Each structure stands twice: as C-alpha cells, then as structure tokens.
Amino acid sequence: MKNIWILARMTFREAIRRRIVATGLVLGICFLIIFSIGFHFIIAQVRSSEAAVQSDIAKMALARLENVEGENALLLAGLYAVTFLSIAMAALLASDTLAGEISSGIIQTILTKPIKRFEVILGKWLGFAFLLMLYLLLMGGGTVLSVFIQTRYVPDHVWIGLGLIYFEALLIMTISLACSSTLSALATGGIVFGLYGLAFIGGWIEQFGALIQNSTAVKVGIIASLIIPSETLWRRAAFEMQTPLTGALGVSPFGAFSVPSPLMIAYTAVYLIVTLIIAIRVFEKRDI
Amino acid sequence: MPESFAIETHELRKVFGEQAAVKSLTLQVKQGEVFGFLGPNGAGKTTSIKMLLGLVAPTSGSALLLGAPIGNRAMLRHMGFLPEHFRFQEWLTAGEFLELHGQLYGMQDRDLKSRINELLERVGLSDFRKKLLRTFSKGMLQRIGLAQALLNRPKLVFLDEPTSGLDPVGRRLVRDIIHQLKEEGTSVFLNSHLLSEIEVTCDRVAFIRHGEVVRVMELSSLDVGQINVTIHAKCLTPEIAAGLSQWGKNIQMDGENLNMNLTSESAMPEITRYLVSRGAEVYALTPKRASLEEIFIETVGKDDGL
Numbered sequence: 001m002k003n004i005w006i007l008a009r010m011t012f013r014e015a016i017r018r019r020i021v022a023t024g025l026v027l028g029i030c031f032l033i034i035f036s037i038g039f040h041f042i043i044a045q046v047r048s049s050e051a052a053v054q055s056d057i058a059k060m061a062l063a064r065l066e067n068v069e070g071e072n073a074l075l076l077a078g079l080y081a082v083t084f085l086s087i088a089m090a091a092l093l094a095s096d097t098l099a100g101e102i103s104s105g106i107i108q109t110i111l112t113k114p115i116k117r118f119e120v121i122l123g124k125w126l127g128f129a130f131l132l133m134l135y136l137l138l139m140g141g142g143t144v145l146s147v148f149i150q151t152r153y154v155p156d157h158v159w160i161g162l163g164l165i166y167f168e169a170l171l172i173m174t175i176s177l178a179c180s181s182t183l184s185a186l187a188t189g190g191i192v193f194g195l196y197g198l199a200f201i202g203g204w205i206e207q208f209g210a211l212i213q214n215s216t217a218v219k220v221g222i223i224a225s226l227i228i229p230s231e232t233l234w235r236r237a238a239f240e241m242q243t244p245l246t247g248a249l250g251v252s253p254f255g256a257f258s259v260p261s262p263l264m265i266a267y268t269a270v271y272l273i274v275t276l277i278i279a280i281r282v283f284e285k286r287d288i
Numbered sequence: 289m290p291e292s293f294a295i296e297t298h299e300l301r302k303v304f305g306e307q308a309a310v311k312s313l314t315l316q317v318k319q320g321e322v323f324g325f326l327g328p329n330g331a332g333k334t335t336s337i338k339m340l341l342g343l344v345a346p347t348s349g350s351a352l353l354l355g356a357p358i359g360n361r362a363m364l365r366h367m368g369f370l371p372e373h374f375r376f377q378e379w380l381t382a383g384e385f386l387e388l389h390g391q392l393y394g395m396q397d398r399d400l401k402s403r404i405n406e407l408l409e410r411v412g413l414s415d416f417r418k419k420l421l422r423t424f425s426k427g428m429l430q431r432i433g434l435a436q437a438l439l440n441r442p443k444l445v446f447l448d449e450p451t452s453g454l455d456p457v458g459r460r461l462v463r464d465i466i467h468q469l470k471e472e473g474t475s476v477f478l479n480s481h482l483l484s485e486i487e488v489t490c491d492r493v494a495f496i497r498h499g500e501v502v503r504v505m506e507l508s509s510l511d512v513g514q515i516n517v518t519i520h521a522k523c524l525t526p527e528i529a530a531g532l533s534q535w536g537k538n539i540q541m542d543g544e545n546l547n548m549n550l551t552s553e554s555a556m557p558e559i560t561r562y563l564v565s566r567g568a569e570v571y572a573l574t575p576k577r578a579s580l581e582e583i584f585i586e587t588v589g590k591d592d593g594l
Contacts, residue, residue, distance in 0.1 A: 002394075003392065006388070006391050006392060010377070013379070013380075014377065014379055017379035017380070018379050104373075104375045105371055105373040105375045106375050106376060106377060108341075108343060108369070108371045109369065109371060109376065109389065109433070109436060110392065111342070111343060112341045112342065112343065112369045113389065113392035113393055114361045114362070114364040114365045114392070114394060115361075115392055116361070285345070287343070287344040287345060288343040288344065
C-alpha cells in the first residue's frame with residue numbers, strides 16, 4: 001500500500017515538473033475566458049430582445065423559460081467541450097507512461113526494487129486520477145461557475161453530471177494505461193482515439209435512431225457503447241443536467257435523447273475495473 | 289545451505305519467438321566475490337542479467353539469488369542494480385531521485401537521509417544535490433545511478449557496464465567503490481566490455497557465448513601462465529636465436545625483433561647475459577603476460593561479435 005502511495009506521488013510530481021499541469025492550466029483558463037465572453041454576449045443579446053417584449057406578462061414568462069433553456073444549452077455545449085478536453089488529457093497522460101518508461105529503461109530501476117508490478121500500475125492510476133480530478137474541477141467547475149456568476153443559473157444534478165464526466169475521463173485513462181502496458185505510446189494513442197471515435201459515432205447513430213424510431217440504428221449504437229462505453233457516460237451526464245423541457249423534446253444537440261440506463265452505467269464501472277485488472281495482468285507477464 | 293552462493297543458476301533459458309537468447313545458463317557466484325560476466329555482443333549477457341533481476345521471465349530453468357527465488361521481495365531488499373542504459377526520472381533533483389529509490393527500498397527516513405549524504409559524497413555529487421537530473425552529464429547520471437544501486441547497503445549488486453559514460457577519473461572511482469564493496473563482503477556481478485577493468489577488479493570471470501557459459505576462470509591464475517618476451521637487439525643471428533631454446537620455446541625472429549615464450553620471468557637476466565656474450569647489442573627485453581583480451585578472443589572466438 002505504501003509503495004502505491006509513493007508511486008502515485010511520483011506520478012503527480014512528474015506531471016507538475018514536466019509542465020503538464022501548467023500547460024493544462026494555461027489552456028484551461030483560456031478556454032474559460034473565451035467561454036465566459038461568448039456566453040456573456042449571447043445572453044446579453046437574448047436579454048435585450050426579451051426587454052423589447054416586456055409589456056406582455058405572458059410573453060415575459062415565456063421569455064424567462066427560453067432564457068433558462070438557452071443558458072442550459074450553452075452550458076451543456078461548454079461541458080461537452082470540457083469532456084472532450086478531459087478525455088484528451090487522460091489519453092495523453094496515460095498513453096506514454098508505461099510505454100515510454102519501458103522503452104527508455106527508466107522503469108528498470110523501479111521494478112527491481114522490492115515492489116510488485118501491480119503496485120506500479122495502481123500507483124500511476126491513482127496519480128493520474130488525482131490529476132484529472134483537479135483538471136475537471138478547474139474546467140468543469142469553472143464553466144458552471146462562470147454561468148452561475150453571470151445568470152445565477154445552476155443546472156439540476158450538477159455534481160452527478162460532473163461526476164459522470166470524471167468517470168468518463170477515468171475510463172479513457174484506464175484504457176490508455178492498459179494499452180500502454182503492452183503497446184507503444186503511439187499505438188496506444190491511436191487505439192484510444194480510435195475507440196473514442198467509435199463511441200462518438202455509435203452514440204450519434206443511437207441518438208438519431210431513437211429520434212426517428214429506428215430500432216436497428218439504436219441497436220448498432222448500443223453495440224458500439226458496449227464495446228467502448230465512454231460516450232454513454234456523457235449522455236447520462238447531459239440527461240442529468242438538462243432542463244425537463246429539453247428532456248421532453250429532445251432538441252438539444254448536446255443533450256441526450258436515448259438515455260443510457262443506470263444498468264449501462266454499472267456496466268461501465270465493471271468495464272473500468274476489468275480493464276484495470278487486464279492492465280495489471282498484462283504488465284505482470286511482460287518482459288521488460 | 290545454498291546461502292553460501294550469492295547467485296546460483298541452473299540451466300536458465302530464455303527463448304524469444306524461435307530464437308534462444310540464452311540457451312542454458314548454469315553458474316555460481318560465491319558470496320563476497322566480484323564476478324565478471326564476459327562475452328561478445330549478442331551472447332545473451334543482458335537477457336541473463338534481466339532474468340536474474342526478474343525483469344524477464346525465464347522460459348525454463350531456475351535460479352537462486354541470496355538463497356531466494358527470482359523476484360522474491362525480501363531478496364530484492366538486499367539487491368542493487370545499475371542498468372546499462374541508465375535513464376532516470378530526469379524531472380527529479382539528485383536528492384529527490386535517491387529519496388524516491390530509497391523509499392521504494394522501504395528505508396526509514398532518518399537512515400535514508402544520512403545514507404544519501406554519504407553516497408552523494410562518495411560519488412562526488414554533493415554539490416549537485418538540488419540540481420535536476422535533466423541538467424546532468426552522462427557521467428554524472430552514471431554516478432547517481434551507482435549511488436542509487438548502493439542505497440540499501442546491498443548484499444548483491446549488479447553493475448551493467450558501470451563505466452561506459454565515465455572519464456578516467458570516474459572509472460577510477462568505480463573501481464575504488466567495487467574494491468570497497470568487496471571489503472565489506474558485498475557480492476558484485478559485473479558486466480563490462482572493458483577487459484582491463486575486469487582484470488583489476490574481478491576475482492573470477494565467466495565467458496559466455498551463444499547463451500552458455502563456455503569457461504569460468506580465476507583471474508589470479510592469469511599470472512601462472514606463460515610469459516611472452518619480445519627482444520629488441522641488433523646483430524642477432526639464427527645461431528644465437530637457436531641457443532635461446534634452453535630458456536623457452538616458440539622462438540620467432542623478425543629482423544631486429546625476436547619473440548619467445550618463457551616459463552618464468554627469472555630467466556630474463558640470464559638471457560640478457562647470453563645475448564651480450566654472443567655479441568648481440570641488446571636494446572630491450574619486454575615481458576608480456578597473456579592478457580584477458582587474448583584469453584577472451586581465444587575463448588569466445590574472433591568473429592562472433594555482432
């Protein structure tokens with residue numbers, strides 16, 4: 001247990017020293033600034049048109065409703081971008097870690113210490129999990145906060161939503177770590193982004209299939225989600241955070257129309273754990 | 289008790305695909321000895337070391353290190369290793385690097401601190417404790433890697449090409465450290481291409497070829513062998529040369545140079561007197577012991593190196 005902690009700290013320190021954290025921070029702040037400015041002007045535009053029709057109380061109530069819908073849609077669009085950035089961060093952090101250390105030989109002095117290989121995997125996993133949590137708190141938390149400061153709007157179940165996005169980042173990180181324990185960094189990156197693309201397109205096929213009520217398309221999407229369930233986590237997160245109206249109409253491009261069930265979320269949790277176990281097994285057997 | 293051996297392997301074998309990298313490695317390293325591991329490139333030295341360290345799983349065969357099987361956690365506590373391609377966490381400072389590895393050895397903070405000071409001093413890097421390894425030269429990295437291998441006061445140390453990045457001063461340092469380790473009773477498994485170094489540091493050497501031990505020898509036995517003498521003199525005649533046969537054999541004359549094998553160095557004054565009395569003008573008599581290099585080439589073959 002102590003070794004896992006030592007290695008997790010090492011992983012975290014490496015990310016700081018190699019300026020991965022600093023880079024993520026600077027780009028993240030840029031993202032938040034642009035999102036906030038864009039949000040500000042769009043909302044201002046909506047409000048001024050709202051002011052023009054203020055005479056009628058019924059219209060005002062309708063505009064108020066539109067307002068919340070608009071804020072929610074923009075916020076979800078922002079969080080969708082945050083999700084993608086978190087996934088990219090997760091893949092980049094974990095894809096080079098084992099592969100890179102094996103090819104450079106850095107790992108040799110570590111593995112010849114009185115530690116077990118599974119401790120190396122778990123230590124790295126914990127270190128990355130902590131980093132991704134900080135990243136998501138900055139980016140996701142920052143996006144939600146920016147909207148809150150400007151409009152006092154907070155979506156429903158915001159913590160569940162952010163938690164599910166974090167879960168997605170952890171899933172991608174775990175898959176990267178597993179590939180990295182046996183493949184090169186480049187191959188790992190290729191596989192992980194390929195899988196992400198599969199999940200992405202599978203998710204959209206399922207969405208549209210549900211919209212036009214084509215059960216074959218929905219099935220194709222579900223199969224894609226079973227192969228790589230990352231996108232289902234985003235859709236569940238969007239479902240949790242969207243307004244009841246959007247949920248009923250299913251009109252937002254970033255929302256969820258075909259909603260993943262809690263069972264699917266449980267499947268994803270099992271998927272993550274199994275992937276981690278595979279990573280450990282593969283790494284334990286591998287010649288360094 | 290197998291404890292009397294630091295390393296004991298029995299028909300250790302590793303096959304990659306269809307290629308046997310190590311065919312059948314059987315050797316014993318005694319406790320407290322400095323053991324040289326020699327062989328041409330591609331002979332399976334690195335794979336052998338990696339198997340002993342638990343980095344590569346053997347296809348078959350067995351080995352005991354400090355009496356315990358490969359990869360045993362308690363045994364690894366008493367082992368040190370300096371890899372051939374010493375690449376370390378370059379984002380750490382020298383002090384942090386040693387701290388990390390000491391913690392992985394399970395050392396207590398206070399003991400670790402004093403040990404780090406001691407070793408930084410020993411490898412001449414005390415002034416660089418707070419410098420990032422990124423800024424280190426190759427030689428400095430090798431020194432810090434050596435310090436890392438000795439943190440836990442190991443009973444058995446593997447040094448894979450420990451002087452490849454070092455200047456003559458650094459090489460001297462490594463030699464001194466190995467001597468000190470030997471005095472402290474540490475067993476050292478040394479893999480090096482620098483035969484002159486093996487010659488001055490090792491007690492015994494094993495020659496390996498095609499993944500098998502072809503010869504194990506005590507280095508002290510090098511002195512017992514024949515001595516080759518080169519005589520440089522003017523006015524040498526075939527008759528004078530023939531007369532030298534009473535002190536040795538394999539006499540070969542080439543102009544003013546004459547080469548022969550003696551069984552003992554003590555014949556050299558007599559030879560000088562003989563040559564002078566026969567009218568030869570002697571400029572030099574140069575004795576040469578059979579070097580490890582010659583034995584190496586004779587044992588593992590000339591053209592096997594890849």
